[in-house]
Structures are given as structure tokens and as C-alpha cells.
Amino acid sequence: MALPKGIRILAAATLCIFFYMVVQIFKAPESLEAPGSGKLGKLDKWTKDPQLDPSGEPPEPLRRVEGDNYEPNNPNSARINATILSLVRNEELDDLLQSMNDLERTWNHKFNYPWTFFNDVPFTEEFKKRTRAATKAAVHYEIVPKEHWDVPSWINMDLFGESVSVLTEQKVQYMPKLSYHQMCRWNSGLFVKHPALAHTQYYWRVEPKVHFFCDVDYDVFRWMQDHNKTYGFNINIYDSPESVTTLWPETRKFMADHPEYLKENNAIEWLQDKERRPGHNKLAHGYSTCHFWSNFEIGDMAFWRSQAYQDYFDHLDRAGGFFYERWGDAPVHSIALGLFEDKSKIHWFRDIGYQHIPFFNCPNSPKCKGCVTGRFTDGEAWLNQEDCRPLWFKYAGMD
Numbered sequence: 409m410a411l412p413k414g415i416r417i418l419a420a421a422t423l424c425i426f427f428y429m430v431v432q433i434f435k436a437p438e439s440l441e442a443p444g445s446g447k448l449g450k451l452d453k454w455t456k457d458p459q460l461d462p463s464g465e466p467p468e469p470l471r472r473v474e475g476d477n478y479e480p481n482n483p484n485s486a487r488i489n490a491t492i493l494s495l496v497r498n499e500e501l502d503d504l505l506q507s508m509n510d511l512e513r514t515w516n517h518k519f520n521y522p523w524t525f526f527n528d529v530p531f532t533e534e535f536k537k538r539t540r541a542a543t544k545a546a547v548h549y550e551i552v553p554k555e556h557w558d559v560p561s562w563i564n565m566d567l568f569g570e571s572v573s574v575l576t577e578q579k580v581q582y583m584p585k586l587s588y589h590q591m592c593r594w595n596s597g598l599f600v601k602h603p604a605l606a607h608t609q610y611y612w613r614v615e616p617k618v619h620f621f622c623d624v625d626y627d628v629f630r631w632m633q634d635h636n637k638t639y640g641f642n643i644n645i646y647d648s649p650e651s652v653t654t655l656w657p658e659t660r661k662f663m664a665d666h667p668e669y670l671k672e673n674n675a676i677e678w679l680q681d682k683e684r685r686p687g688h689n690k691l692a693h694g695y696s697t698c699h700f701w702s703n704f705e706i707g708d709m710a711f712w713r714s715q716a717y718q719d720y721f722d723h724l725d726r727a728g729g730f731f732y733e734r735w736g737d738a739p740v741h742s743i744a745l746g747l748f749e750d751k752s753k754i755h756w757f758r759d760i761g762y763q764h765i766p767f768f769n770c771p772n773s774p775k776c777k778g779c780v781t782g783r784f785t786d787g788e789a790w791l792n793q794e795d796c797r798p799l800w801f802k803y804a805g806m807d
């Protein structure tokens with residue numbers, strides 16, 4: 409016997425709702441995102457420094473010391489292909505030892521990654537003796553090849569001299585110091601070509617006279633690898649726009665020739681922001697000047713060796729701005745990362761307490777000693793406006 413029409417409609421509607429719910433259940437994400445990860449980690453409004461909030465270690469997996477797995481002479485150690493590296497002058501030995509002692513105390517005495525020192529002149533015996541004594545790990549001393557350090561043949565030194573006069577007048581720091589330009593160029597594109605690093609993948613860059621404040625109890629390089637990260641930063645600041653006035657226009661020219669290098673999920677909005685510091689964006693012709701402060705870098709050298717980056721570096725090198733302006737490795741690296749890398753592969757190491765004068769990264773954690781939680785600078789108050797982490801957190805999140 410046929411069911412009354414009203415009942416049939418009700419049954420059909422119940423079936424539809426049932427199928428709709430089944431579809432919704434299967435469409436749900438496989439795992440929920442933890443606060444602070446992915447899009448949820450984005451920070452639209454900067455009400456207080458996020459470093460005031462308690463923070464712990466980044467997500468698992470975290471590789472730790474177990475038994476002798478990180479002992480310096482263990483032939484089967486858990487270390488991966490990585491080095492701590494530093495370009496440094498003999499005269500900076502005491503300042504370097506300060507940095508080295510801090511990093512050894514907080515991290516490397518547990519993991520024993522090798523140190524590799526670079527210099528444009530040979531290291532003195534004293535430098536070697538005292539740095540060897542500061543670690544149980546292996547230490548290597550390398551000279552930068554002349555062809556990587558010398559001013560390239562296409563640079564016109566008369567024009568360099570004129571640029572020095574003009575930009576020194578505009579208060580561009582270090583402009584008259586030729587070696588500073590050479591250093592920025594080497595750190596931008598040439599360090600990865602040093603034969604001593606040919607078989608090394610990850611690096612942690614360290615400068616003289618920096619401080620590390622927090623105990624770090626996991627293998628940072630393994631963390632980069634396990635989490636598929638390309639680059640780790642710590643502090644994000646604005647650059648002096650006068651030092652990079654043609655960097656963005658040159659970048660745009662390059663991108664017009666190579667649109668294929670622009671990565672999906674890039675951070676171009678971060679590079680082009682003009683709301684927070686419109687004056688900087690204007691002087692730098694469309695670049696916010698926000699950059700990862702590269703005296704601290706933990707990175708995968710495969711990125712700097714990629715065709716995209718090497719072509720970009722060659723383009724910039726030919727354009728001459730490492731000498732005619734004062735392009736730093738920090739903005740050059742940051743622009744490349746913002747364009748050629750997926751921004752989810754860039755990590756804020758909020759847990760690594762750090763200082764390079766005049767800025768800090770000081771987490772709220774019982775693992776940290778010697779810095780003031782959440783303090784960005786101990787210099788004059790105006791330096792606080794140089795903090796551009798709010799921009800990165802807005803466009804990329806706090807991962």
C-alpha cells in the first residue's frame with residue numbers, strides 16, 4: 409500500500425539531510441590546526457608584543473640527546489649535514505668567543521655541530537687556538553677565494569667613489585667602507601659556492617658579539633629538515649631605504665623576465681606593504697624594506713643554490729647595487745625568500761633568545777636568562793619603530 413504523500417516528502421527530506429551530513433563529515437579537515445600554526449597564527453592587530461606570551465618549543469618531532477647519539481666523535485651520530493658558520497676578522501676574536509660561548513652553552517655543547525670560520529685573510533694561530541678551545545666539536549678554518557671577494561671587474565670605481573659621497577651625505581651607514589660592500593655581496597650569493605661547503609646543506613650563521621639567552625634542547629637542524637623548512641629567522645626590521653633605492657626596481661625587472669620563478673603562496677604582500685611605513689616604501693620604490701635580520705640565519709643552502717636564486721643574484725650583481733648603493737644580504741635574501749619560496753617554509757624561531765646590538769628576541773620562558781622578556785631594544789625609544797615583525801605576522805603568521 410502506498411504511503412501518504414506527506415510521509416513520503418518527510419522521508420525524502422530526512423534522506424537528503426542524512427546524505428548532506430555524511431558529506432560534511434568527510435569534508436572536514438583531517439587534523440585541526442593548533443593555535444599559532446597556519447592561518448590561525450596570523451596576527452592582524454598588534455596590541456602587545458607576542459613574546460610577552462609564554463612560549464615553549466616548536467612542534468614535534470624534536471630530536472634530543474639520548475645516550476651518546478650527539479657525542480663529537482660518534483661515527484654514527486644523529487647529526488645531519490650542517491654547520492655553524494661565521495665570516496669573521498682576526499681582530500674580532502674576543503667578540504666572536506663571546507658569541508661562541510653563548511651558543512655552546514645554550515645549545516651546541518649538547519649537539520656538537522661543527523663550526524666553520526671564513527675570512528678573506530688567513531686566520532692567526534691565536535684565533536685557531538682559542539676557538540678550538542671553546543668547543544668539543546670539529547672546527548674548520550677557510551679562506552674566501554679571491555674571485556669571490558674582489559670587487560667584480562664591471563664595477564666602475566669612479567662611480568663607486570661618487571656614490572659613496574652622495575649616500576654618505578644621506579647617512580647610509582658603512583657606505584665608505586669597501587669591505588662592508590664586499591661582505592654583503594659574499595653573504596648574499598657567494599658563501600654557498602665556497603668549496604668547503606659543497607657537501608653541506610644546512611647552516612646557522614653567527615656573528616661576533618651576539619648573545620644567546622635560552623637553552624635549546626632539540627637538534628635545530630633536524631627540526632628544519634623534519635618540518636621541511638627552508639629558512640629560520642629571529643628578528644624582522646626595516647632597512648634604511650636610502651641604501652636600497654633601486655633594489656626593488658631591479659627585482660621587478662628580473663621578475664618581468666622570469667615570472668616562472670614566483671612561487672605560489674609567496675610573501676609579496678609583506679615585501680610591498682606601504683601602510684605601516686609609507687615613507688620607506690616610497691623611497692625604496694615599492695619595497696617595504698622589511699627584512700629578516702640576517703646576522704641570525706638558519707637555512708637550507710639548497711635555496712641559495714637554486715637556479716632561481718642564482719639567476720636573481722647574478723642579475724643584482726651585474727646591476728651594481730652592492731657597490732653603487734649599499735644593498736645588504738638581509739634585504740636581498742628576504743626579497744628572494746618572499747618571492748621564490750612558499751612562506752609556510754619560513755619559520756620564526758621565537759624560542760631562540762638572541763641579541764645583536766641594538767635589537768633582541770627575548771621569549772617568555774623559564775629556559776631563558778639574561779634578557780628582559782618581550783623587550784625589542786635597549787637602545788633609544790625610536791628604535792622600536794624599526795620592528796617590522798607585525799608585518800610578517802600579519803601576512804605570514806607566527807609559525
Ligand SMILES: Nc1nc2c(ncn2[C@@H]2O[C@H](COP(=O)(O)OP(=O)(O)O)[C@@H](O)[C@H]2O)c(=O)[nH]1
Pocket residue numbers: 494495496497498500526527528529587588591614615616703
Ligand atoms: N673576514 C672578514 N669579515 C668581515 C669583514 N667585514 C665584515 N665581516 C664580518 O661580517 C659580519 C657582518 O659585519 P659587522 O661588522 O658585524 O656588520 P653589522 O652587523 O652590519 O654592523 C660579521 O660577522 C663580521 O665579522 C671583512 O672585511 N673581513
Ligand SMILES: [Mg+2]
Pocket residue numbers: 615616703764
Ligand atoms: Mg654584526
